[in-house]
Amino acid sequence: MSLSTMPTTSETSEARATEPQRPFALRRLGTSFAMFRNPKSITGLVILGLFALVAILGDLIAPYGPLEKDFSALKQPPSAQHWLGTTHLGEDVFSQIIYGTRGVLVVGLVAGVLATFTAVVIGVAAGYLSGWRSESLSALTNVFLVIPGLPLIIIVASQYDDPSIVLISAVIAVTGWAWGARVLRAQTMSLRNRDFVQAAKANGERLWRIIAVEMLPNLTAIIASSFVGTVTAAVLGLTTLAFIGVIPITNLNWGTILFWAQQNGAFPDFWWWYVPAGLCIAILGTALSLVNFGIDEYVNPRLRSAGERARAMRKKGLSTASGVTAVRLADKDGDDAAGTGRASSAGADGEGAARP
Amino acid sequence: MTTLDFRNVTKRYRVRGSGDMLALDDVSFSLTSGQTIALVGQSGSGKSTIAKILTQLERATSGEVLLDGEPIPHRGPGLRRYRQRVRMVFQDPFASLNPYHTIRHHLERPLRLDKVVPADQVEDEVRALLTRVRLDPDATIDRRPHELSGGQRQRVAIARALASRPELLIADEPVSMLDVSIRLGVLNLLADLQRESNLGVLYITHDLATARHFSDEIMVLHHGVVVERGPADDVILRAQHEYTRALRGASPDPDKHFADPSGRAVTRS
């Protein structure tokens, strides 16, 4: 049954053919990372890697200190000295962006880890347990899904004069775990009734072992995707909070740069001050989304095979499509050209037509 | 000599909105080591419910299950000891093996869990188990389920059930998900293993022909009630109950290949 939904592209069959030859440990590692082995995830991971490098090596890369002022160069457009221009105090925007990367990534990572951990504990428990325990955990999840996160964060953060990074991450995590928990609960419920879990139970395996050893590995893709999702939400949340001014300026991140720009009349003339920071947020978000698309396609192979197959059909020429298309084309013969064109391309798109 | 007594067991499922569903109605039988009983019935007849109660994945609504005269404990070391002596082979080998883990993991776990052999002999025992189910240990031990064929997977599942050296084996439609061409091989393997270890086997199936071939006794289950039981040949050749006759008519009969007016025998082979 499950085999019929597996992709039949040459890429995967090749991978499968070469797999057994590699040493065992490597193969195991390979299996764990299989969800990232596609162009989209790799592109996303490379971009994330670059940002991570910038965050780690910030002090070495940045030409100036983030708050180093040069009063002879105020609000300068990009130049050889200042690649992304300067602020109203003569600070180097490029250096601020580099230093700001660290703040964004640290909060994103910490919040992502905290939220994912909560999501796994609550989601898997709600999925594995039954009766009122499961119901109440799922009710809790739903409540947190409905409660709008950002206003809550704003209110909580505004209570503190100088909220620490950990506090900010924790509050973002508290409002961001529910989505992952919901997905994990559904997946765990479907795993719980699989025969291999029943078999482990009938063998007398302990509950925690069934969850940790038999079930969790099969949830890695979902957990990874929920982690990436919460990191994205955390980055957006953090930069938004910084832009509003709820987060103290001592925590430098891209949102802080936009806050300063907004406060000091950078809009709309001094584009070099506000465009790069926003672009960085969007690029980081896109990279995270790309990683998630890769995982989505790994979990739901239809998403990947659909485009590939359709393209392959088109390359060969539409006539290779199966009888479904042929019949319809014959039917549509009298129609106008546009109608026929749509019918044929739809036929090539149709999975049914592509199936042997 | 081990005897499992299934005594006056009734199982009701509570179905939301539409009252209760009676899955088993006062079912009794006993299984002793060395004996093979076939439990025959169509889907929904309650066969799998019996398997689940025997493995204690579910509990009977009333009645009791006794192993050597002792009721099965519902928890704790007693239940574990029971589960070690009574093992089950699941129907679908594509679902009953964890796709993430290697064959080694699947066979090691019961060995370690029930401390069947000392830790340093686990590897040898795993290989011995694979050899027993006629698989090449070197070629299979580090594979994952998806790298094996359906028949190979079911052999692994059988090896897993045998790992704890059980006395009784419940085989829940062990070949129904396999290609017709390899069914016989797996059934023959089960029969051989049964003789080698003097196992008691409860062979759950919907196929009267294999039931007759592989078991000493046949029980026919219909809507949760045992409608007919007795020595295999008696049940097949001198079926008393209408349902048994209907079942027999629906299964391929080697003696009248093309004579069957319904034509079903021809299409099934």
Next chain:
Amino acid sequence: MRFLLRRLAFYAFTAWAAITINFFLPRMMKGDPITAYLQKHQSEFNPEAIDSLRTLFGLDSDASLLQQYLDYWRLLFSGDLGRSFSKGLAPVTEVIASALPWTLGLVGVATILSFVIGTGVGAFIGWRRGSRADYVVPFATFFSTVPYFWMGLIVIAVFSTGLGWFPASHAYDKGSSPEWSWDFIGQVIAHGTLPALTIVFASLGGWVLGMRNMMITVLDEDYVTVAEAKGLAPQRVMTRYAARNAVLPQLSSFALALGFIVGGTLVMELVFSYPGVGKLLLDATNAKDWPLMQGLFLVITLAVLVANILADVAHAMLDPRTRMMES
């Protein structure tokens, strides 16, 4: 029927939870700023207003927690959310009531517009998968990750300051006041265009991608193949068979994403100085106007809840099985 009762129970529970969180929120924090404020401005309050503020913020510590909780509910039912510090001690309910229509109008229209357009585009590119329509995907991805507020800033820079097509801030021209005249409605539309455009741009990508993925998954189902094989018109297969089924999960995720969308749009109101709930919340935050913040959080949560109910009703109407949305 069972389904309906279950959903009703869920909404009742969520509403209760939101209100209870709102009760505990100020109690978990230091109540000092309120006390300090009250002492400073005691003469400006009447005794009744002080009483309700004490109840809302848990300052009447001589009463038991349960008593405080009951008092709090009594206040809510009488529509008393306290007095706003920053708005001349006007009742919080009145302050919110004046801002809520702007947000409901703007965010409501823009979000529904974005959902409808995004779902339509997603259904189309999912249907034409593997064709040139796929080039939409990277753009949708990029736009779905742009923060609302930054998108707002860019939109202002381009369409307002740069091209001068639309006003950049406020909900209507300075000097005019709300009235039912064509002139005023024209102003509202002109001022609302850019913020609405921002919401549509920033949230469109998510709907496009979600619908595309659902479409592709649904198109693989046998009933779609059968419909195609029957020789039905492709458009009919796309809309009646594939899109109709793909839109159900899309609606579910719409309901779930509402909280997130509302968060984003609130901040965007700040960028456009739009006189809605979001700007009010941020103003209240900056002014440390605790009663207003608390009231706003409650109202926003309940609004999201109501939107959830509406999405649920739409879902139930489209889904013949209706049992679908298992909570």
